[in-house]
Amino acid sequence: xxxxxxxxxxxxVFATYPAPARKxxxxxxxxxxxTAACLPEAGRIAETLKWGEPAYLTSAPxxxxxxxxxxxxxxxxxxxxxxxxQTTLLDEWRELYGGTLDLVGNREIRLPLGxxxxxxxxxxxxxxxxxYHQRKPAR
Numbered sequence: 691x692x693x694x695x696x697x698x699x700x701x702x703v704f705a706t707y708p709a710p711a712r713k714x715x716x717x718x719x720x721x722x723x724x725t726a727a728c729l730p731e732a733g734r735i736a737e738t739l740k741w742g743e744p745a746y747l748t749s750a751p752x753x754x755x756x757x758x759x760x761x762x763x764x765x766x767x768x769x770x771x772x773x774x775x776q777t778t779l780l781d782e783w784r785e786l787y788g789g790t791l792d793l794v795g796n797r798e799i800r801l802p803l804g805x806x807x808x809x810x811x812x813x814x815x816x817x818x819x820x821x822y823h824q825r826k827p828a829r
Contacts, residue, residue: 693723697737700744710803711761711769715744717807718759718771718816722746725816732820743772754820755779768792771799771812773819782818787811 696704704712719737726732726748736749740758748754758772773779775797784793790811792800799815801807818825 693720694735694737699739700737703739703742703744707761707769708766714769714801714803714807715759715761718812719744719746721809721813722757722816722820725813726820729817729820731824732817735820748820753822753824755822757816757819765800768800768802770794770801771815772797773822777819777822779815779819779822783815787815791815 704716707715723735726735731751732748732753734748734750736747738745738747740756743758743760745759746757755774755777759769760772761769775795777796780793780796780798783791783799787793787808790808792802794800799812
């Protein structure tokens with residue numbers, strides 16, 4: 691599957707990341723598009739910047755919550771996948787992958803640079819984020 695063309699503004703942000711972080715986050719970007727392609731209910735993905743970081747939204751329909759990818763010089767040995775802190779995703783992920791993934795607070799999967807990427811758990815987490823609004827219980 692061919693991944694969407696990288697928008698120039700998003701590409702500029704990825705270019706500021708050190709090579710190991712950029713490689714990891716671009717791999718996850720590909721996984722977002724590949725996962726969405728397997729989930730018809732996710733619809734179209736919009737790629738933009740939120741808080742200066744690459745962000746992926748389900749634009750039509752609005753089936754999921756925003757996924758952001760980021761690296762910070764404050765934690766140079768890791769990169770992160772972030773979701774809205776108002777979701778229940780981190781609680782769900784802790785139940786499923788608490789022993790596999792480094793889940794921080796109520797919004798981040800923290801990934802060590804240079805370590806093998808746990809692809810299947812990450813794909814499942816991405817799928818859950820891309821379909822969050824369709825899956826969450828009505829209040």
